[in-house]
Amino acid sequence: MKEAKPSPSELTLLKALWKQSPLSARELHEEVKSELRWSYSSTRKTLDRMRDKSFVIQSEVHGIQVYKAALExxxxxxxxxxxxxxxxxxxxxxxxxxxxxxxxxxxxxxxxxxxxxxxxxxxxx
Incomplete structure (x- = not known):
């Protein structure tokens, strides 16, 4: 069960996705911006890294890229x-x-x- 552990900021994004999913990068950014206090581009870059680590799953819904948590x-x-x-x-x-x-x-x-x-x-x- 020992896997890579998400960073604190990655965990913040995962918690938002566990509560509501799927979310677009913009929707997810709106959910966490008061806690993380960073730019939309930082949210996008973090989501890209999380996708590469298999922490999130990216898919397309009605032409919009959306994310859901891959980690339980x-x-x-x-x-x-x-x-x-x-x-x-x-x-x-x-x-x-x-x-x-x-x-x-x-x-x-x-x-x-x-x-x-x-x-x-x-x-x-």
Missing amino acids: KVETLAQYATDFASRVLELDGPLPIAMFANSKLMNDQDLEELQEMLNAWPEAD
């Missing part, structure tokens, strides 16, 4: 949580699932899946 939400968030627990907090085990209970990004099914992944996750390298 729960798996990606589990990777971040495990990395944080191990590298930052120096924990030997996973973070308690209760830490994610009030997440605006995850529903009950996502939390159950995350709990299973965190319980099964081997110790981080």
Whole structure:
């Protein structure tokens, strides 16, 4: 399950796509511009890099290029949580699932899946 981890700005774009997808580059830029505070061209360049890394899927709808997340939400968030627990907090085990209970990004099914992944996750390298 160890894959390349999205950068913080890539994660911001992925979170927007997990909430609503597909989105054009312009729509995605509008969703994240207050958080990332960068230009539309930066959003486009980041999407191109994310496409090259297979983090997003680009397709065409009615002549407009649109994007959707290629990375699974729960798996990606589990990777971040495990990395944080191990590298930052120096924990030997996973973070308690209760830490994610009030997440605006995850529903009950996502939390159950995350709990299973965190319980099964081997110790981080």
